[in-house]
Amino acid sequence: MLNKYLTLLLFSTTLGNAAPKPHTQCRCIYGDPCWPTEAEFSSLSNLLSQPLLHPLPTAYPCYSSSSSTPAGNCSEVQALYTDGNFRADNPGSMQNANFETYLFPNGTIDACYLNATLNIPCKQGSIPPIGVDIRKAEDAQAAVKFANEKNLRLVIKNTGHDYLGRSAGRGGFLHWTHHLKDKVFHASFVPQGAPSNQTYEGEH
């Protein structure tokens, strides 16, 4: 609350009484009428090497009626809740649980708590409801093009370490780079486009 007040104060001081400039076009968020249809996602899926992702918050399996879900099972989640690699492996997990949550302007929290006995339903929070498991350049091209055409909130997650929460985004469209795992060793590396008449002796 204090932060909000200070921000407002700063804003007023900086801009005086000038009204903030409205966005010309807000992003299309999940739940909006503009959100792509099943058929549109399906035609995107035809361009991809992997099925579309439906990311779920880390603690989701603790709320599921079945013992096994794509995100794992509850005892596994409880055991590995703070494990960085476990979180990196789940497209719906952030490294810091606070970024999985969403705070409405009225102060209501949208979250999926590890403690399911609180009797609070598991909510999607800031986890994008759909995403692309990018495995090659064509996947990324199709996904970015789709996001652009549909004016979606494009969210890139790799391991989910971003400390500003940018690996998540409520109602967004997740691009998961986690499985871009190619690696090559070059004994003598030459950058693309480098002229052959110049050399720089680096350290070996």
Place this chain on the structure above:
Amino acid sequence: MHPLFLKGRHRIRRTRVSIEPISVDLINAHILVPAVTFGAGIQWYEAYDYIDGQGRFVVGGLSQGGSVGSAGGWVMGGGHSAFSPSLGLGKILPSRRNPNN
């Protein structure tokens, strides 16, 4: 687009009135050093295993379980490592390049 290299670690240059910070040079030349190229999803635990398997040592990032991605912000932020005082800054290229050109 030129590849970004961090060249040298003792480039503090004296001027008449001030000391300039370490410079980051854009080198457009052959670099005759071993290097690795990684996809965006490679994490440090995989990077260290792979480079160790090549019989090399790399100045890289540190996190529990090595879960942080290695082809991203760490190197673009300068590549500051616990080993930097003795071995310099991280020198992995921040983007993929064609090794055969």
